[in-house]
Amino acid sequence: MIELRNVSFSYEGSADRALDDVCLSIAPGEFVGVIGPAGAGKTTLMHTLSGIVPHVRRGEFFGAANVAGLDTITSTVAEMSKTVGCVFQDVESQFVTTMVEDEILFALENFSIPRDEIPKRVDRALSDLDIADLRSRSLSSLSGGQKQKVALAAALALSPSVLAFDEATGELDPASSVQVFALLSQLRRERNTTIIVVEQKIMLLSAFADRLIVMDQGRVAIDGPVRQTLERPGRLLELGVNCPRVTTLAARLRDKGLYQGAPPINLDEAEVMARGILR
């Protein structure tokens, strides 16, 4: 579905490589989490998937990127946008209308979704994100989290085959973040949507993603199944990424000889571990 071969990119006027020889292959229906310190190249990676890099954010691009059969170099951003749904952190500048409903309609209209299907899609997107009551509100009257939900709803309504979120849940309360991730899981199950999310909350990634990519200085530092990646808390910490607390706890217990099993990556597994130790 997504194929990056030796992609390197440096922004115009900058000698540093924002992406440095990145090779990635993501299968349809995979749920991939991307994490890494500030300036690691996560946003640049996401922009590469949508063609923003190098078409809008210009610079020197090497290698090849293919998303859902489209070469990002020969395709325009408009063509890519049919396949890749993007949501970025800065919601404010992503709005192109003034009302919640209009914001969701905008892309549906542009992509020529059949008329009779449009109201269904709008209703579904609004109810999926629990914002049906905001439907006729003006965007400027919403809170940060509510705005983010509208941006997410607008992207989900299109049901693109690839969803690329760049820290798109930054302003949501913890419960809503979990809800959004659960929704992504469901989309992946029901429509085989390929999901790639940049997210700083490692607990969310460990609970929902299958695969974790850790970026550092433009390179893919670690790329593997979530569990396998989290089993190396030392290496993660070196890269400036915190492990889930339960995983760190298990590593400490293991060092003290109190626990021998596999490290838990979520609360349920941690409970099993605790019960085992207490027994």
Next chain:
Amino acid sequence: MPGILEYQSGDTILHHTHPLVKLLLAVSVCVGGFITKSLMFNLALLLLSISGGFALGMGRKVKATLKGAGSLCLFLFTLQLPFVRSGRTLIPLPFGLKVTDMGLRFCAQLSMRLLGATLPLVLMLGVTRLSDLTNALVAQLGIPYRYAFVVTTAIRFIPILFVEMHDVIEAQTARGVELDGSFTQKIRLIPPLCVPLLVSCVQRMENNALAAELRGFYLRKRGSGYRRYPLNGADALVLTVCAAILAIAIIT
């Protein structure tokens, strides 16, 4: 100020009127105010707008507009008044300046025309969603979507800019920039306030254009709009009012 140009949801007849008919009504009141020679008709149009605004539940918008545009009018009024030479002198002023009856009339009409032109547009935006206006301009008048979008985006950006300006002022005050001081001090403050505002504004517009592109802006066609805007009885009524306003303006 933020919010004054924004749509205010409601259920009045005007909320359900065709977007272009509403635009026409607002334009008719503006144009009518400019072509009439009768001071009374100017006053009538202004009162019509004010009472209309209150009837629509937009008293807040009316007051804010009158306050904002009113102070501009007062400024222009006092600036112009002593320089009109024709007419009967009412109050002689030093330096050969004077207040004449023609001057008073001229300046009063100017003020009323300005107020009368601002208020209907503000109210029209209050009862019309910007996207409806865009879509109707594209679908009915055949204006290319990108031009219509630019116009509505500009309107959308005005309140955003005000919020941004507020943020910049706040940030600069927090860094110790003194905002109240002598006139020369204030002049010196313009660069630190305007440069960040300009930069963030340009950045915002660029990001916004990108966001629109990412969501299929360039794929949009004339018939893309989902909502349809059929004309109804209320539209006919409003159109009659438009015609009446223009007709009276021409004969008075």
